[in-house]
Amino acid sequence: MKINDLILRSVTKLIVFIILTLAIYLFFSGHNAPGGGFIGGLVLASAIVLLLLTYDIETFKYSIPFDFKIVAAIGSLIVLLTGMGAVLFGKPFLTQSFATINIPFIGLREISTVTFFELGVALAVVGVVITIILSISEDV
Amino acid sequence: MLTLNMAIFLPFLASLLIPFIYRRHFKIHIGWFVLIVPVILFITLITYLPQIKQGDSFTETLNWIPTFNINLTSYIDGLSLIFGLLITGIGALVVFYSIFYLDFSENLGHFYTYLLLFMGSMLGVVFSDHMMILYAFWELTSISSFLLIAFWYQRKGSRYGAKKSLLITVFGGLGMLIGFLMLYQITGTFSIRETFELIIPLKEHILFTPALILILLGAFTKSAQFPFHIWLPDAMEAPTPVSAYLHSATMVKAGIYIVARFTPIFGGDxxxxxxxxxxxxxxxxxxxxxxxxxxxxxxxxxxxxxxxxxxxxxxxxxxxxxxxxxxxxxxxxxxxxxxxxxxxxxxxxxxxxxxxxxxxxxxxxxxxxxxxxxxxxxxxxxxxxxxxxxxxxxxxxxxxxxxxxxxxxxxxxxxxxxxxxxxxxxxxxxxxxxxxxxxxxxxxxxxxxxxxxxxxxxxxxxxxxxxxxxxxxxxxxxxxxxxxxxxxxxxxxxxxxxxxxxxxxxxxxxxxxxxxxxxxxxxxxxxxxxxxxxxxxxxxxxxxFYRRWNIVYKLFPKFLSFDALYNNSLIFFDRLAKNTTSKYMTGYLRHYFQYVFITFTLLVGFTLFKLNAFSFSLTGDEPIGIFEWILAITIIIAGISMIITSSRLTAIVINGYIGFTIALFFVLFRAPDLALTQVVIETVTTALFLLALYFLPRWEEKRAPVRERRQNFIIAASVGLVFTLVALSVKSGRLFTSISSFFEDSDEKAGAANIVNTILGDFRAFDTMLEVIVLFIAGIGVFTLIKANKKRGAHNLEDK
Structure with missing residues (x-):
């Protein structure tokens, strides 16, 4: 029997973008509201998992040609480097700093080095989750 | 002029550079580049000579972890200068010699990287005043010696010699570390120079003699003193420049340096x-x-x-x-x-x-x-x-x-x-x-x-x-x-x-x-x-008359030598470890879970009982609402049906249901962060479960024997009981004062209103960083475990 997954495929195409948007929203909102790097990364990973469930691995690899091991490595590296950044300014390792500045067209915003740290966390989470899922499913 | 700290780190920097500049088909021997390092260092050290001769000494401190008083203090006096000159002087000659000894077909990049690594760490040993830093450099010399002995790693003898030297010298090094810690207990300082003065009235301290013996253990193993000398002849498998440099001129003299350096502390005893x-x-x-x-x-x-x-x-x-x-x-x-x-x-x-x-x-x-x-x-x-x-x-x-x-x-x-x-x-x-x-x-x-x-x-x-x-x-x-x-x-x-x-x-x-x-x-x-x-x-x-009397050497049976002792103890420990491990590593996941659960229940249950920590009171509790009742009852039903279901797929879906219900609980208790995380994690885990399902063997209707089922029931019930007791006690009694007040002003301190994320990313960022690293290692671990088998049959370089 051929599985008819037309509905799943069509819905996925649309919904993946919604999930991805949600992931990015969660990532940035983490500073002052629920969200953050870990959750953002996980939501992003779940969007990819949905893609993997719907389509096969080849299609997935064709459309998202990343090596997720490297994504995870870059994430971990960013986490380490943000820590080292503070050392360059003579502060203890992993000191985070923040400032409120006026960005043109956007207005007063607070920017913080935590965002980079969280970016590293998010990338590491996405990379590791997808690496694990891909390597298990490719083992068939 | 080079500062002293720079002098220690110059070889390290150079060894970092080598992998980038070394190419196999390089026209110029890479050794010429390496030669610059010891020559510069030798000249730098010579410039200290006139003042050292006057009896001066130089100190230079670079704060590393000031909180724990760990600083890179370089200290140069007459004693360390002798060793420094030997390391750089003989080092320059050996590098020069090696340019002709090792030709382009060898892996010169590896060789000089290790050699410079050694040079730097050896300089670190003789110029460090802080015992912990000295120890770190000390072990680095062991490691670089290991790498250099195994330079021709295709040979069995090289690998044997490298392992032997590493095991013996690191064994002694660990002893020395404990000795240093004991000295710290006695005097309260890690600085060798400060110890000179502080130790004088404290020689009757109970740890004085143990510290002495342990530090000597490190010195004796490194300097190949009887009966730890057995590693040195086997280390001769290294290329000859290495033997000339590490195993006769410098590294083996590190033990002598330690003895000389600690003579003012222990001498007279x-x-x-x-x-x-x-x-x-x-x-x-x-x-x-x-x-x-x-x-x-x-x-x-x-x-x-x-x-x-x-x-x-x-x-x-x-x-x-x-x-x-x-x-x-x-x-x-x-x-x-x-x-x-x-x-x-x-x-x-x-x-x-x-x-x-x-x-x-x-x-x-x-x-x-x-x-x-x-x-x-x-x-x-x-x-x-x-x-x-x-x-x-x-x-x-x-x-x-x-x-x-x-x-x-x-x-x-x-x-x-x-x-x-x-x-x-x-x-x-x-x-x-x-x-x-x-x-x-x-x-x-x-x-x-x-x-x-x-x-x-x-x-x-x-x-x-x-x-x-x-x-x-x-x-x-x-x-x-x-x-x-x-x-x-x-x-x-x-x-x-x-x-x-x-x-x-x-x-x-x-x-x-x-x-x-x-x-x-x-x-x-x-x-x-x-x-x-x-x-x-x-x-x-x-x-x-050598031929007449050399029969003496046959009087010592081989099996009584220290070499035999080393080999046999290695075999013994190998076998012991293998036997112990194979006793409990059965390959059944359920057994491993049993170990984890039994240990957990016993440890936590015992602690709970011993400390009398259990407390239970309903005072001050909110009344349980209708939603909570409904969710709790469905979880209980789901739990029971998970046990009696005969399909794995059903079990996984029910497990997912329980997870999502817990997320609902979080919503009810107004913990949006937790709810969000729980929902996403549950989604991803269920997908992973489904994936793993594919690999499991067919579900067999056969039921386990009654004894095993009874055993499992007891374990499951006790885990549940202990967890419940812990949860109730945590809610009712307060053993410690709350730390939440520390984080209340997160907005001023870190500019973020979300306390949870501020804790994760700022206040406790070190934990998060390490968690990310652990996660990364786990991911790479899964990847290699699954993929490593695929690449079997790679060209086998080792001879037997």
Whole structure:
């Protein structure tokens, strides 16, 4: 029997973008509201998992040609480097700093080095989750 | 000018650079680039010489972890300067020599990376004042030595030797670490210089002797002292430049450095004196005695190194007597021993370095270093012969070479031992010069073996007659050393005044008398001279009748040697570990879960019971709402149905249901962060479960035996019980004050309103960072576990 997954495929195409948007929203909102790097990364990973469930691995690899091991490595590296950044300014390792500045067209915003740290966390989470899922499913 | 900290890190920086600039098809030998490093460092260290000679010392501190008072304090005084000059001076010669020894077909990138790594860490050892930093560099030298011995990792012998040296030296290093920690317990400082002063009233402390023994353990293993000497002969599998550099001139002297450095702390103590001098003497004798048996020239040199290290060690043992309270420090008698030790240390580096390089030349040119296959090379390789002659005669303690001077001083020091009235030395002290003399006879014999069996006599094989002298470049480094051997004999006091004496004052900080007898080659017909003459006469006789008596070596059965002990204990521990592991690693996931759960219940349950921590009260609780009731009841139903279902898919879906319901609980209790995380994690985990489902074998309807089911029931029930009890106790009782007030002002402190994320990303960022790393390692672990099998059958490089 051929599985008819037309509905799943069509819905996925649309919904993946919604999930991805949600992931990015969660990532940035983490500073002052629920969200953050870990959750953002996980939501992003779940969007990819949905893609993997719907389509096969080849299609997935064709459309998202990343090596997720490297994504995870870059994430971990960013986490380490943000820590080292503070050392360059003579502060203890992993000191985070923040400032409120006026960005043109956007207005007063607070920017913080935590965002980079969280970016590293998010990338590491996405990379590791997808690496694990891909390597298990490719083992068939 | 280079600062001292920079000097330590320059080799490290250079070794970092090498992988980037090294290419296999490089036109210029990478060694020329490497050579710059020791040359610069040597010149830098020379510039310190005039001030060090005045008795100055230099300190430079770089704050590393100021909170724990761990700072990179570099400290240079006369003692560390000697070692620094040896490391960089011999280092430069060895690098130069290696340029001709190792050609382009070798993996030069690896070689020089390791070599520079070693150079940096060795400089770190001698220039560090902080014991923990010293320890870190100390272990780094072990690791770089391991890498260098295993440079030709295709050979079984190299891997064996590398592992042996690492196991033994790191074992001793760990002992030394504990010794340092004990010293810290006694004095409260990790600084070696501060310990000098603080230790004086604290010598009766209960940890004093254990610390002493443990630090000596580190020194003895590193300096290949009996019975830890067994790793050094096996380390000779390394390329010859490495043997000349690490395993004769520098690394093996790190232990001697430690003994010299800690003499002001431990000196005058009976245990210290006996341990250092007796071990040194036994090593001196045993090394010399064993060297004669060897037919491989490098193994012979290895044993001779062991023996010479023992000599220096025993001198430091004797020199520690002058710190005994009854001796006034300004008596020359025993301080002269430390002087002799340092003198011989330098001399040994010159003649042993030269000899190693000559043996390397033989190996390189002829392809063997077995004395049974060599002979008659004097005519074909005259320069190598001359260098070997100078080196060996110096080692044997003959004039006109530097070894003669330090050997005479050694005899003098040993003769002085029984003038000491304590430690019952006026009776057994007589043994010291006797053992020293016998060992010197053996030293003389093996020195003669090196020269006569290799270069004199008839060529034993045809190809020896076609041997050609090595190239100029290869001969240059050993020739320089040979010239030094001679120069030091003629002008010993230049070396003594400029380099050795400042170091002696560092060993005895309270020494005021700056009078040392100037070294003289001729000092009349005294006992020392007669001892040397006796060595030559008796040694020649024994050497002539070597074949008659070498049967002695067969008296020691192989299975009683320390090598056998090492091998057997390795096999024993291997087997023990394997047997223990195979007992509980059954390969069944359910067994592993049982271990985890049983341990958990027992530990937590016991703690709960023991501390009387269980408390349960309903006061102050909110009434349970209707939603909560519904959710709780559905979870219970789901839990029960998960047990009785006969399909894995159903079980996974039900498990997912429970997870999502818990997320709903979080929503009810107004914890949006937790709810969000729970939902996403549950989604991803369910997907993973489904994936894993594919690989599981078919569900079998067979039910487990009653006994096992009963057992599982008990485990499951007790886990549930303990968890419930813990949860109830956490809610009801407060053991600790809340820390949440610390985070309340997160907005001012970190500019973020979300406290949870501020804790994760800022206040406790270190935890998060490590968690990310752990996650990354886990991901790579899963990947390699699954993918590693796929690449089996890769080209096998190792021989058996």
């Amino acid at each position: 009976a245990v210290w004196f006996y341990a250092v001098s007796i071990t040194g003497l036994i090593t001196l004798f045993w090394g010399a005695f064993s060297a004669i048996r060897e037919t491989d020239l490098k193994a012979l040199l290895a044993y001779s190194t062991i023996s010479q290290l023992g000599l220096v060690m025993s001198l430091f043992g004797v020199s520690s007597l002058s710190l005994h309270p009854t001796i006034t420090i300004n008596e020359v008698l025993y301080t002269q021993a430390a002087f002799a030790a340092l003198f011989h240390l330098v001399n040994h580096s010159t003649f042993k370095g030269a000899l190693f390089m000559v043996v390397g030349i033989l190996d390189f040119k002829i392809g063997t270093r077995d004395i049974r296959r060599l002979g008659g090379l004097m005519l074909f390789m005259p320069i190598s012969f001359s260098i070997a002659l100078i080196g060996s005669f110096s080692m044997a303690g003959l004039p006109p070479f530097n070894g003669f001077l330090s050997k005479e001083m050694f005899f003098q020091a040993m003769l002085s031992v029984n003038e000491f009235d304590f430690f019952s030395l006026n009776t057994i002290g007589v043994l010291f010069p006797i053992i020293a003399w016998i060992a010197s006879v053996f030293t003389f014999i093996y020195s003669m073996i090196i020269v006569f069996k290799t270069f004199l006599g008839k060529p034993k094989e045809k190809k020896l007659s076609q041997a050609k002298e090595a190239s100029f470049g290869m001969l240059l480094a050993p020739s320089i050393l040979a010239i030094f051997i001679f120069l030091i004999f003629i002008f010993p006091n230049v070396l003594a005044d400029n380099i050795l004496k400042p170091a002696v004052f560092n060993i005895y900080p309270n020494l005021e008398n700056n009078y040392f007898e100037p070294i003289k080659a001729w000092h009349g017909f005294n006992t020392e001279l007669f001892m040397t003459m006796g060595v030559v006469v008796i040694g020649t006789v024994i050497f002539a």
